[in-house]
Amino acid sequence: MTESTLHLLKAMLLGIVEGTTEFLPISSTGHLILVGAWIDFQSTESKVFEVVIQLGAILAVVWIFRQRVWQLLAGAVQRDTVELALMRNIAIAFLPAAVIGAIFISSIKALFFHPGVVVVTLVIGGIIMLWVERPNALKKAPTALSLETISWKQALAVGCAQCLAMIPGTSRSGSTIIGGMIAGIERKTATEFSFFLAMPTMFAAAIYDSYRHAAELSQADIMAIAVGFVMAFLSALLVVRGLLAFLTKHTYRVFGWYRIVLGLVVAYFIF
Template sequence: MNDSAWFLLQALFLGLVEGFTEFIPVSSTAHLLLVGDWIGFSSGNDKVFEVVIQLGSILAVMWVFRARILQMLGGFFAGDPQERRFVWNLAIAFMPAAVIGALGIRYVKALFHHPGVFAITLALGGLIMLWVERKPRYAKRPDDPSETEVSQHASAHTLEQISWKQALAVGCAQVLAMVPGTSRSGATIIGGMLAGIDRRTATEFSFFLAMPTMLAASVYDLYRHGAALDESQMLAIVVGFVAAFLSALVLVRAVLAFVARRTYRPFAWYRIGLAVVVACWVLL
């Protein structure tokens, strides 16, 4: 196998890794960078490949939720107060990461080159998830009798019931996810749960928030670095993009079905275990 074919095979594999990890709270970026390093994949110092192929996963979510997106947009332009509230809440949640990202993206990307950062954020994130899941603050969804943790503190059971303060809390949590290894989905879901949104609704809101966030990040990265990409790098991005789309298409419904009946504890323990592996790899 020549070098070009091996490079594209690596891109295909990493695209699958991205699609399978983007919407579970284990940090797709950490997996892309760590696995890429372990298999000898080099995408350049700007890490455009790792950012842009995430858009494939986002398009998979948009396809799964296409009916809901059309309902949201139609209601917004028709003056439906609930849909307008939902759209404005997404805008509120999007703004913190947009502002901080535009101002500090170069400093954030500098952290991509330090595996030790992943060990810390993976472990810390796992411990926080275990702590949050032990708190009896999640209310029973009206349409989901399987939820057993009930509390008066949870106040949002549907996307339309999320308040602007809860949306802002989720947006601030997303800023933390700019640090590699934190997990965008993990930070926004846990942030939403702490703000009083039930687990499944927090997950759905995280999916919708990912759409403008990752679209903006991908377009911004291509605008800044696209001209410097050669033909092989562009082809690798296309291959990784398609692989991420197809694998995420399989995973999204599975994640929603899982969170309707289970906690995030297995993912927390996985993060802690991976953090130990990464720490040993860095130290040894």
């Protein structure tokens, strides 16, 4: 097997890992760092590889929710008050991470993109998830039972929670979903809002990182990104549909336990 073929196979594996984990509250970036270190995936596109293949997973969500996305866009053009309110809430939730990311993302990557950090955040995030999903842990019943009933204050709370996801191992979907539940959004609705918030967030991140590092990419790098992108798209199609079906009968507790066990196992091998 040639070195270039092996490189593409590694990119394919990482694409599957990304698509499988992006919308589960278990941290796709954390898994990419851990698996990337395990298979020794090193290349000049590493600065943009994870972000751009995340775009493949996001496009899978756009496809799954295409009718609702079209309804949102058409309603906004027609100045439908309900759709405009939802678009406003997505924009409010998008802004905190956009501002902080534009200013601090390079420093965050330099300081925190390490397997040791992932171990700590996986375990802490798992504990928080188990705490929130305890019976009667949230004293008040959810006030937002659909996307259309989310308030701007709840959207802002979700946006602030998303900022935590810049630290690998935290999980963008996990922080926004749990943040939404704490803010009074029903679990499945919080999950759907997290999906819609991911669209502008990850599109912006992919475009920003690609523009900053485009000159560093070789033809081999672009091929690896393309392979990872396609695999992330295909695997996310399956996972998102499965997650929505899962949430009709279950909570996120199983993912909390998964995070804790994975963090402890990785910690054993690292330390």
